[in-house]
Amino acid sequence: MDSTQSKQSVSDDLMILNMGPQHPSTHGVIRFIITGDGEVMQRAVPHVGYLHRGIEKLAEGMPYPSFVPFTDRVDYLAAMFANHGYALAVERLLGLEVPRRAEYLRVIVSELNRIASHLIGVGAMAMDIGAFTPFLHGIREREKLNDIIEELCGARLTYNYVRVGGVAFDIPAGLDRKILSFLDTFEPLMEEFNRLITVNEILVKRCANVAIIDAETAKSYGLVGPNLRGSGVDWDLRRDLPYSAYPEFDFKVCVGRGVRGTLGDAYDRFVVRVEEMMESVKILRQALAGIPEGDIMAKVPRKLKPPKGEAYAAVESARGELGYHVISDGKDKPYRVKIRAGSFTATSIIEHASKGLMIADLVVLIASLDVIAPEIDR
Amino acid sequence: MVEEVGSPQVVEAGFEGAPGQGGVVWGKVNYLLNLPRKHSLWYLLFATACCGIEMMQTGGPRTDLDRFGMVFRASPRQADLMLVAGTITYKMAERVKLLYDQMAEPKYVIAMGSCASCGGLFQKSYSVLKGVDLIVPVDLYLPGCPPRPEALADAMMKIQNIIMSENWHRKMTTRTEPRPQLGKGGIVKRA
């Protein structure tokens, strides 16, 4: 082969690389087919479905209250949100009102779960960049949260706690003091975390100006949650389409500001998550101070038979809008349950946002979107 | 000073000597050759669903697996143990089989959680593999949904017991599964 022919073949050929489904950097089993020229990618196409368990079809074969454990498995890092969304949808179909103490308990466990999920989210992002220690810091704090929730409802990961009509168990004596003492140790730990990691020059150089998603693209691709707020759009379901006891609390919605680099880059999404954890601490303190007395469960019949109708209920989970579209036909089993998760739309934007990135930056993009495989595949 | 390992009827190994003056370690060949295998069991980082989070928490600061000598490896060629953690779907099953074939002998499989043992709570689902032992041979089934980190550490210690009770020579010289070949992937159905 003479030299001109070999030069042509080197510059025209694009390399096709397969990443996953088993790979230390993907957040669950997602597969990427990367077309690129060495390290710079032209396109990274995600292939999903490796964890599709048919949860929506299973819902059609069981009574309404029995489906709650399956919603845990939809988002296992923050399962309370998943339970809450389904319970909210069925309560809207029934026209049921939940007692105020149960609403406060739901808010408390939801915000504890938001902190737990964001700890893994930011820790995994640091680990994907190459720093192993922040992930262990996150896991250590999450263990303390697991202990608190285990004392409340008996499970560390898949809770089955927020049921249709209220919650399953009441706070045992002394747990609110334990939560407050956890929050007192958590705030200085977060300051240490911020000093070590959030303003760390290496993290900033890896994340700032990488994978910029502007506000119009984010809205068109249906991004939600910290991903949408990191691009500058001020939308939070807790404030804008309020549900449960959130109207009674005072908190700030964290929106990306382009702190270091451009608005909408990976560093903004990281900072939004860190700030949201601090806001959750504020909400928890207010909720624990003002929790009213009363029942924890409304009067629900044993066999739930909502009249015909459709309901769509969305909660602001750690990954954005987790919505349940439940269709009832008057019988005791749902006719159709559709789960709308934030990670589904976040994975669909990867193909668009990965043009011109390097493969190592693709890892940063996936980590900054905080995708989780069962939300995509259900 | 004499120290012995094993029961009084069957002594596996022992140490005879004095502090500061050295001594003699003696033991059965089987015991001495299985001992380093037991204390450096590297597991494949393969996590599909919720059990994967409990696997990560087991490797975390509280129930530390590193003190047993167990670290996670991303490549199957560097791993001894495959912890199948999470639900396996039909789409993923061929990849699981391929990963198992790519691991080097001697290798062990723990089916962690209900989903990997028998399909878990997804029995009526159309796309879930009802138990990973339909495609790979499993050494230990660990029930739980998800199992606690203490239960997973206990399962790893039971695998260590299995290793110590094996015949080292027979284990090293028999090969159970074929090496993967180009174009000849696919699933072999197990009875």
Added chain:
Amino acid sequence: MTFEETVARLQEKFGDAVEGADERDAGRPGLLLGVYVRPEAVVDVCRYLHDTPELAFEQLSCITGTDFQDHIQLAYVMMSYAHREVMAVKVKLDRDEPSVHTVEGIWATANWHEREVYDLLGVYFEGHSDLRRLLMPDDWVGHPLRKDYKEEPDYHGIPTTRDKALGKY
């Protein structure tokens, strides 16, 4: 703008392409209210809802496909950031040959939602840039979310049922 005003606006603009709307239920204020349109008019109605400043439904939350035994219903659930509203546009499709034009030109997120509906229910979207299976393996037979779906006895040699719970024990 409330749901009733929106329906009145759509009826005024599109005439009899709008087939009807859900009734509000006083005892259940949280229900999802939807307007039924003809399949041919879906793209125009959605574009009107997206572009008009008083409505501004900029987020497509999901496309829910349901198999009612005599027809297939698609519900486009959408949200408005500016006016904080949620509503649905519902379409009834023929069950044997369900087909509707894609709304990918209005919301880019419809690409994946429509692929999922195609995969699980078998609805064909005209004009879609990349219509192929998303969640099931590429060589899967059948559309699982249909009510008359029957599972195959095995897939690539793996049995789909488990006879003895404890395997070889």
